Amino acid sequence: MLEIVNSFANDIIGFTTSAILLILYHVFLRYQIRNNPAYTVQSVNIIARTAWVENIMRNGKDILAVQTLRNSTMAATFLASTSVLLIMGVLSLSGQGDKLHSTWHILNLVGSKHPELWVTKVLLMLLDLLVAFFSFAMSIRIYNHVGYLINVPLEMNHKSISPHHVAVHLNHAGHYYSVGMRAYYLLVPLVFWLFGPHLMLLSTLLLLLMLYRLDRAPKLNYFNE
Numbered sequence: 001m002l003e004i005v006n007s008f009a010n011d012i013i014g015f016t017t018s019a020i021l022l023i024l025y026h027v028f029l030r031y032q033i034r035n036n037p038a039y040t041v042q043s044v045n046i047i048a049r050t051a052w053v054e055n056i057m058r059n060g061k062d063i064l065a066v067q068t069l070r071n072s073t074m075a076a077t078f079l080a081s082t083s084v085l086l087i088m089g090v091l092s093l094s095g096q097g098d099k100l101h102s103t104w105h106i107l108n109l110v111g112s113k114h115p116e117l118w119v120t121k122v123l124l125m126l127l128d129l130l131v132a133f134f135s136f137a138m139s140i141r142i143y144n145h146v147g148y149l150i151n152v153p154l155e156m157n158h159k160s161i162s163p164h165h166v167a168v169h170l171n172h173a174g175h176y177y178s179v180g181m182r183a184y185y186l187l188v189p190l191v192f193w194l195f196g197p198h199l200m201l202l203s204t205l206l207l208l209l210m211l212y213r214l215d216r217a218p219k220l221n222y223f224n225e
Contacts, residue, residue, distance in 0.1 A: 011117060014197025018189050018204040025208050029215060040215045042178055049174060050167040057154055057163045065150050073143045076177055080136035083180075086187075087129045094122045118194075125190045128183050135180035142173035185211060 032039040038047065056065045149166045152158060188207050193200040 008114070008117060011193075011197045014200050015193065018200055021204055021208060022186070025211065038217055041217050042174075042215065044217045045174060046171050049170050050164075053150060053167040053170055054163045056150055057152075057166065060153075062151050066147065069143055069147050069150070072173070072177075073140055076136045076139040076143065076180070079180060079184075080133055080140065083129050083133040083136065083184075087126060087133065090122060090126050090129060094119065094126075121190065121193050125187065128187050128190060132180045132183035132187075135176045135183060139173045139176040139180065142169055142176065146170050146173060 029040060033043050038044050052068075055061070146166060146169050149161055149169060152161045154163075185207060189200045189204045192203040
């Protein structure tokens, strides 16, 4: 047992380090959002969606609401369909591990080459894609619900169909969409792990740099004329 653990040591260290880095990054984002609610693009989108629902329901812009929700639903549908195709590809890859063993491990300088570890890596990729699929599917489901809720006239005075209530639903859909995209991003280190834990660590660092640029809301620059 100890011999097996030692043979997987570099991969365990690489995976654990990558996971800790990603967790620390998201803890950092949470901390920043508490101090500044407009720190990330996601938090700004929550504010924008809430204001958008208020405007749509109070001014009766039904056509604009339908078009916007349709675009969001189409985007989530495309990404959910893509995740299904990727799941099929990963399942096909899992059955060809013995054929790819000699070629895929050319760059694996410090990691283990045991078939059991290969299966574990593929299963983690599959789990990540399943999270992406269900997140996008939930996003589509809630977008459809919002399409009915947002067109209910305020004059009917439904207590459970207020702009605030509808905005909460819409933000839940946006949250699931963000989770699905995050699962896509996390797939990058998992793919590079197939070639070795050192490449997984490198790709994780590059991913964090990219995520910081994507998550950070643009700063406003004010110029005195």
